[in-house]
Amino acid sequence: MARAARPSTDEETAPLLQDVSHPDETPSPHSQPTFFERVSAATREPxxxxxxxxxxxxxxxxxxxxxxxxxxxxxxxxxxxxxxxxxxxxxxxxxxxxxxxxxxxxxxxxxxxxxxxxxxxxxxxxxxxxxxxxEENxxxxxxxxxxxxxxxxxxxxxxxxxxxxxxxxxxxxxxSHPIPSDKGSIGSLETIAVNNRRLLQQIFSQDSSSIFASAASIQTDTGKPNPYDDILLKKLRGLYDSCMDEELLNARGADPLIRVIREIRKRFRGDVFDPIAPGHAETGDDKKKERLGLTAAVAFLHSRGVDGLFTLGIDGDVGDDPNKMTLQLGQPSLGLPSPEYYEEEAIVDLYKNVLERLLVNLYEEEETLMQQEQLMEPSALTIHEERLRVWPPWPWPPWEGDDDDDDGGDDGGHRKPGNRSEEAHKLAKNIIKFEKKIANASLDLETLFSDPIAVYNPIPYDEFADTFPQFDFPAYFSSFAPRTFPSRVIVDNPYFFPNLSSIVDSTPRSTIQAYLETRAALALAQNLGTETEAWKAVRSLEERLRGIKPGAVGDRAQFCVEKVEGSLGFAAGRFFVKEAFGGESKKRGTKVITDIIDAFKDSLKHIKWMDEESAKAAAGKADAIKVKVGYPLSPNTEDPRSLANYYYNVKIQKTTFFENVLSATQNEIFKLALSLGKQRDPEAWLMYTSQVNAYFNPPANEIVFPAGILQAPVFGGNWPGYLVYGAFGQVASHELTHAFDSSGRLYNQDGKLEQWWTNATSERYNVIQKCIVDQYSSYYVEDGEGKRIYLNGNMTSGENIGDSGIIQSFRAWKSQFQESKKAGNEYLLPGLPYTREQLFFISFANQWAQNIKPESVAIRVRADPHSPNRFRVEGTLSNVPEFAEAFKCPAGSKMNPPQEKRCLFW
Structure with missing residues (x-):
C-alpha cells in the first residue's frame, strides 16, 4: 500500500557536480612506438x-x-x-x-x-x-x-x-521490432520477459529426469533429486499442462465461471448457509439478511483475487509501526482503466455491450449447466420446473425490488416476463451508472499515487464499521483471518466508505448483484477457453482499449507460462535461478547498487538545496536501505522444502485450469491474511523471482531486484562497466532515488511517515519538484484520433524524479573507472565510434526502446504514474549536463537547454 507523494514547486538553478575527471586521456605520442610504427618497421625486415x-x-x-x-x-x-x-x-x-x-x-x-x-x-x-x-584496441x-x-x-x-x-x-x-498483432506494445523490457518465459517453458515442458540432470534442483546426499523439488515441478507442470489443453478448456465452456457466479449469487441472496455468517440463511430479518448477503458475496469475491466495492490490503502501519502488518482498505478499480473513459461515448457503448453479452451468456450457460445436472440428478427436475414458472427464472438475476428509472419500478417480487436481451441492456446501463458513482466518490489517481500523507487515515475499528452499516465487517474479517481481529483500519480515503454507503442505499440490489457477477466475469474470463462467449466479450474490450488487432491471439505457450509464473511464481523462480542467475551475477549486480548508494551519499554535500542537517539524515537513510538482489529467502528459494510448504494448499489437477488458478490465488491471499497483526517478514518479497521489474518499498525501506531483470539487455555479467552502469545502473539508481522522491522523502529511514528534513530543505526541494512537474506537464501524446493527451506532471513526478537518479549511476561508474579499467572491465567494443560516456547514455536509452499503439499510450498517460518511455529518456537526460557534454550538444539544443531551465535535483 505504499504511495508516492507529490508537493508542487518552482525552478532551481543549482548545478550538478561539475568537472568530473575524464578517464580516457590520450597518451603522449612520444611515450612509445605506435602500433603502426611497429607494423611499418616490421614490413622493412626480411x-x-x-x-x-x-x-x-x-x-x-x-x-x-x-x-x-x-x-x-x-x-x-x-x-x-x-x-x-x-x-x-x-x-x-x-x-x-x-x-x-x-x-x-x-x-x-x-x-x-x-x-x-x-x-x-x-x-x-x-x-x-x-x-x-x-590506439586503444x-x-x-x-x-x-x-x-x-x-x-x-x-x-x-x-x-x-x-x-x-x-x-x-x-x-x-x-x-526491427514491429508490434505483434495481439499486443498493444512491444519494448526492450518486454523482450526480456519473453525470453525468461521461454526458459520457464522449457522447464515446464521437460520430463523430470532431464530437468534434474541439468542441475535445476539440489540433490540429496544420496545423489538423487530432492523429493520436494519433484513436488514443486509436478505442480508447475500440472498447472501448465492444464492451461495448454485448449480442446478441454473449450469443451468445458463457461462452466467453471458459472460455478463461481453461482457462489456469489447464493451468498448475495442469503440462500446458502455461510461459515462467515452463522445463521445467515435462517434469519427472518430481511435487512440483516441483505447485510450478511452482501458481506458474504464480497468476501467470496475478494478471496478469489477480484476486487469489488472496495479493495483489501495488508501492510505496515507507517504512522505508528511500519513493521506491524495492518489492515488497509481502499477504493476499487473500475471496469474501465480510468474515470476519463466513462466520458467517451464510443468506449462506454462498447463497455455496455460487453456487459450485456456477459449477462446474457451467464444466463444461457447457467441453463445449460442445470440441464446437465438434471441428467445426473433427476430429482432436480421439480426444482427446475418451479424456477421456470416466472421470468427470469431463479437464480439469474433477482429483478425484485428494482425501482430506478430503467427498471420500471418494483413489481412486488418478480418482474413480468420479458426479453432477456432487453433486461441485460438495462442492467448494463445501471452497472455503468453504479461504477461512475464509485469513481466520483474515489480519490483521483494523482492523489492516490503521489500523496502518502493524504492516503494514510487510521480509524479505530468500531468507528470505521459505522461508516458502512450495510456491511458486516466482523464477518468479512473472519473469513480471511479467523484468529486475528484488527483494532484499527487504515483507509486511503476517509470519505469513501460513507459515500459508498449512500451509493449502495440508492442502488437496486439487482444492479449490485449484477455488478459483482460481472466483476468476476471481467477478471476471470481470460482463464476460459478462447472459443467461449465470455472470453470473446472480455477480449473485445481489451482489443479496443489497447489497439490490439481484433481476433489476434498470441502464442498459447507464452500465455500459459505467464499464468504459471503469476500463480506459482516463487516455485518457478527456484528453477529459473538455477538456469539463468549463476556465476557472479548477484555479486556484480549488488556492487553496482552499492556503488550508486555511495555515489549518492557523496553527492549530498554538493547539493545546494539541501542543508547539512538534512544531508546527514539523507545519508543515514541511504545507509539503512536494505538491498535485495536475485531471489527471496521467504519462502526460501534455496530450500525446496520451504517452497513446498508455502504451496502446500494449492491443489493442481491437469484437467481444471480455471480452478487451479483460483486455488493458487486463494493461497496467496491466505498467506497475506496470516501476516495480519504480526511483524513484517524481513525476507519476504512483493515480486516473484523471474519478474522483469524492481521496486522500492517505503515502509520496509528496501530496494528489491529480482533475477528476472538482471538479464540482457539490461544486465550482462561480463559486459564492460560503462554498459552495466548505463543499463542496470538506471534500474538501481531509479529505485534508490524513489527513497528521496516526492513521496519517498516523506518516510524516514525506519519507514515511518515523518518530517525528517528541515523546513528550509523541504521548501527548496518543492521548488525543483514544481520545475519537473511543469516540464512533464508540457509533454503530450496522440490518442489515435487526433486528440492530444497531456501528461499529468503531478501524478508522474515521483517516477520522473526516480529517473533523474541516472546521474548517480554515471558518477558511480566514473568513481570506479580506473580500478575497473585496470581489471579489464572497461574494454572497448568493435565498430562503435562512440566514447564510453556516450555509450553509457545509449545503453540507458536502450532499456526504454518501445513501440506502442496510440490507444495503449493513452491508457498509460491516464492511469500509470510512469511517463511514456520517450519522455523517460529525453525528459530525464535534458536535465543532465553530463549528457550534453558527452555528445557535445550545442547550447540551446533540445538536449542542452539553458542551465536555468534545467530541473536539477542531484
Missing part, C-alpha cells in the same frame, strides 16, 4: 619462410573478418538508410570501415585499429565526437562482436542525438 606463412595466414584471416564486417555493415546501412538511393542519406562509420577494409590487408589492419575514431557523418546533423585514444571475441552488433542495430544515426536522442538510440530497434 621475411623467413615461417614469417611469410604466418603473414599469409594473417591476411586470410583479416580478409574473412572484413567479409563478415562488410555483410553486417551492409545490412545495417540498409536498415538506417532505407534502399540507399536517396541523395541525403547518412554515411555510417561501419560502412566506411568496411569499404576501407576490403582494399588491402594492411588497410584492413589500419581500419580495424582506428575504427573508433571515425565519426559518423550525417547531412545537417552533428555527429557524436569520440574522445578516447585511437577493441575486443574482437565473438561475445564482443555480438554485443557490439546489438548496439549498432539499435541505432538510427539519421537522427541528431542532441535533438532526438530517443530515436537516435532506439530507431533501429524500433524498425
Amino acid at each position: 621475411l623467413n619462410p615461417l614469417a611469410k606463412f604466418l603473414a599469409i595466414a594473417t591476411l586470410v584471416f583479416l580478409l574473412l573478418s572484413s567479409v563478415f564486417i562488410g555483410l553486417f555493415a551492409g545490412a545495417q546501412h540498409k536498415l538506417n538508410t532505407g534502399d540507399g538511393n536517396g541523395s541525403h542519406k547518412p554515411v555510417t562509420t561501419t560502412l566506411t570501415v568496411t569499404q576501407t577494409a576490403i582494399q588491402t590487408a594492411t588497410d584492413i589492419t589500419t581500419a580495424t585499429a582506428t575504427s573508433t575514431s571515425i565519426a559518423t557523418t550525417t547531412v545537417g546533423i552533428p555527429a557524436p565526437v569520440p574522445t578516447r585514444a585511437p 577493441a575486443c574482437f571475441t565473438p561475445d564482443c562482436i555480438v554485443l557490439a552488433s546489438s548496439i549498432i542495430s539499435s541505432l538510427d544515426t539519421s537522427n541528431d542525438p542532441c535533438e532526438n536522442f530517443y530515436d537516435f538510440a532506439n530507431g533501429g530497434w524500433m524498425k
Whole structure:
C-alpha cells in the first residue's frame, strides 16, 4: 500500500557536480612506438619462410573478418538508410570501415585499429565526437562482436542525438521490432520477459529426469533429486499442462465461471448457509439478511483475487509501526482503466455491450449447466420446473425490488416476463451508472499515487464499521483471518466508505448483484477457453482499449507460462535461478547498487538545496536501505522444502485450469491474511523471482531486484562497466532515488511517515519538484484520433524524479573507472565510434526502446504514474549536463537547454 507523494514547486538553478575527471586521456605520442610504427618497421625486415606463412595466414584471416564486417555493415546501412538511393542519406562509420577494409590487408589492419575514431557523418546533423585514444584496441571475441552488433542495430544515426536522442538510440530497434498483432506494445523490457518465459517453458515442458540432470534442483546426499523439488515441478507442470489443453478448456465452456457466479449469487441472496455468517440463511430479518448477503458475496469475491466495492490490503502501519502488518482498505478499480473513459461515448457503448453479452451468456450457460445436472440428478427436475414458472427464472438475476428509472419500478417480487436481451441492456446501463458513482466518490489517481500523507487515515475499528452499516465487517474479517481481529483500519480515503454507503442505499440490489457477477466475469474470463462467449466479450474490450488487432491471439505457450509464473511464481523462480542467475551475477549486480548508494551519499554535500542537517539524515537513510538482489529467502528459494510448504494448499489437477488458478490465488491471499497483526517478514518479497521489474518499498525501506531483470539487455555479467552502469545502473539508481522522491522523502529511514528534513530543505526541494512537474506537464501524446493527451506532471513526478537518479549511476561508474579499467572491465567494443560516456547514455536509452499503439499510450498517460518511455529518456537526460557534454550538444539544443531551465535535483 505504499504511495508516492507529490508537493508542487518552482525552478532551481543549482548545478550538478561539475568537472568530473575524464578517464580516457590520450597518451603522449612520444611515450612509445605506435602500433603502426611497429607494423611499418616490421614490413622493412626480411621475411623467413615461417614469417611469410604466418603473414599469409594473417591476411586470410583479416580478409574473412572484413567479409563478415562488410555483410553486417551492409545490412545495417540498409536498415538506417532505407534502399540507399536517396541523395541525403547518412554515411555510417561501419560502412566506411568496411569499404576501407576490403582494399588491402594492411588497410584492413589500419581500419580495424582506428575504427573508433571515425565519426559518423550525417547531412545537417552533428555527429557524436569520440574522445578516447585511437590506439586503444577493441575486443574482437565473438561475445564482443555480438554485443557490439546489438548496439549498432539499435541505432538510427539519421537522427541528431542532441535533438532526438530517443530515436537516435532506439530507431533501429524500433524498425526491427514491429508490434505483434495481439499486443498493444512491444519494448526492450518486454523482450526480456519473453525470453525468461521461454526458459520457464522449457522447464515446464521437460520430463523430470532431464530437468534434474541439468542441475535445476539440489540433490540429496544420496545423489538423487530432492523429493520436494519433484513436488514443486509436478505442480508447475500440472498447472501448465492444464492451461495448454485448449480442446478441454473449450469443451468445458463457461462452466467453471458459472460455478463461481453461482457462489456469489447464493451468498448475495442469503440462500446458502455461510461459515462467515452463522445463521445467515435462517434469519427472518430481511435487512440483516441483505447485510450478511452482501458481506458474504464480497468476501467470496475478494478471496478469489477480484476486487469489488472496495479493495483489501495488508501492510505496515507507517504512522505508528511500519513493521506491524495492518489492515488497509481502499477504493476499487473500475471496469474501465480510468474515470476519463466513462466520458467517451464510443468506449462506454462498447463497455455496455460487453456487459450485456456477459449477462446474457451467464444466463444461457447457467441453463445449460442445470440441464446437465438434471441428467445426473433427476430429482432436480421439480426444482427446475418451479424456477421456470416466472421470468427470469431463479437464480439469474433477482429483478425484485428494482425501482430506478430503467427498471420500471418494483413489481412486488418478480418482474413480468420479458426479453432477456432487453433486461441485460438495462442492467448494463445501471452497472455503468453504479461504477461512475464509485469513481466520483474515489480519490483521483494523482492523489492516490503521489500523496502518502493524504492516503494514510487510521480509524479505530468500531468507528470505521459505522461508516458502512450495510456491511458486516466482523464477518468479512473472519473469513480471511479467523484468529486475528484488527483494532484499527487504515483507509486511503476517509470519505469513501460513507459515500459508498449512500451509493449502495440508492442502488437496486439487482444492479449490485449484477455488478459483482460481472466483476468476476471481467477478471476471470481470460482463464476460459478462447472459443467461449465470455472470453470473446472480455477480449473485445481489451482489443479496443489497447489497439490490439481484433481476433489476434498470441502464442498459447507464452500465455500459459505467464499464468504459471503469476500463480506459482516463487516455485518457478527456484528453477529459473538455477538456469539463468549463476556465476557472479548477484555479486556484480549488488556492487553496482552499492556503488550508486555511495555515489549518492557523496553527492549530498554538493547539493545546494539541501542543508547539512538534512544531508546527514539523507545519508543515514541511504545507509539503512536494505538491498535485495536475485531471489527471496521467504519462502526460501534455496530450500525446496520451504517452497513446498508455502504451496502446500494449492491443489493442481491437469484437467481444471480455471480452478487451479483460483486455488493458487486463494493461497496467496491466505498467506497475506496470516501476516495480519504480526511483524513484517524481513525476507519476504512483493515480486516473484523471474519478474522483469524492481521496486522500492517505503515502509520496509528496501530496494528489491529480482533475477528476472538482471538479464540482457539490461544486465550482462561480463559486459564492460560503462554498459552495466548505463543499463542496470538506471534500474538501481531509479529505485534508490524513489527513497528521496516526492513521496519517498516523506518516510524516514525506519519507514515511518515523518518530517525528517528541515523546513528550509523541504521548501527548496518543492521548488525543483514544481520545475519537473511543469516540464512533464508540457509533454503530450496522440490518442489515435487526433486528440492530444497531456501528461499529468503531478501524478508522474515521483517516477520522473526516480529517473533523474541516472546521474548517480554515471558518477558511480566514473568513481570506479580506473580500478575497473585496470581489471579489464572497461574494454572497448568493435565498430562503435562512440566514447564510453556516450555509450553509457545509449545503453540507458536502450532499456526504454518501445513501440506502442496510440490507444495503449493513452491508457498509460491516464492511469500509470510512469511517463511514456520517450519522455523517460529525453525528459530525464535534458536535465543532465553530463549528457550534453558527452555528445557535445550545442547550447540551446533540445538536449542542452539553458542551465536555468534545467530541473536539477542531484
